């Protein structure tokens with residue numbers, strides 16, 4: 001494979017439980033290659049395998065069969081220690097529920113991945129990231145003192161601090177109002193356009209998906225369709241055909 005691919009899955013199957021004995025086939029021979037510096041949205045009906053796709057792509061979960069790569073690193077070839085290192089340094093995560101540490105200030109929340117990796121935090125870099133996510137004056141605040149949108153900005157800054165190859169988002173705007181969601185999506189878009197990052201985002205929302213370059217559609221664990229240069233209307237239409245709103 002070429003290093004121009006940030007994320008790759010080759011015939012990835014994920015079964016929870018035991019094959020053929022009541023096990024759930026959450027992903028069924030999924031193959032996808034996501035280029036570096038691209039923004040991909042993953043959509044599909046509830047239970048179609050979106051979160052499982054994200055977890056298998058990011059090394060948060062083991063695949064049952066098939067192979068997945070981050071850059072040129074094959075994840076199934078890594079032991080637990082190597083996987084932990086990869087998750088700390090090469091991927092960033094943003095969740096619907098922000099997952100910040102309440103007792104820590106914004107500055108310390110953002111620096112946490114570096115501390116866990118045993119690295120010193122470069123003050124200038126941290127200030128630069130705070131500025132980039134629009135929180136320059138909030139370094140000493142604690143999460144409870146921030147709005148939902150501001151908390152998600154902290155989570156994005158925390159995801160970016162290790163300069164990851166890929167930022168994975170699982171419904172990153174799911175808990176936000178429409179206006180705030182749009183600001184967060186613009187920030188993720190900027191990570192790709194200005195920062196050269198690769199972003200992969202699970203979402204239920206066609207408007208959110210329209211910020212991506214490509215939308216991948218999952219149904220029953222299979223990749224059934226893709227759309228380039230999506231618009232909210234076209235995505236909503238495609239989701240209707242998948243029975244997503246049923």
Ligand SMILES: Nc1ncnc2c1ncn2[C@@H]1O[C@H](COP(=O)(O)OP(=O)(O)OP(=O)(O)O)[C@@H](O)[C@H]1O
Nearest residue numbers: 016024025026044045046047048049050051052053
């Ligand atoms: N830990 C688990 N153990 C057993 N089954 C699981 C587990 N995680 C997910 N599943 C099942 O795998 C299938 C895919 O789940 P997944 O969470 O990936 O779907 P999703 O598209 O993200 O759903 P949603 O939109 O509702 O969050 C579902 O049938 C789900 O019930």
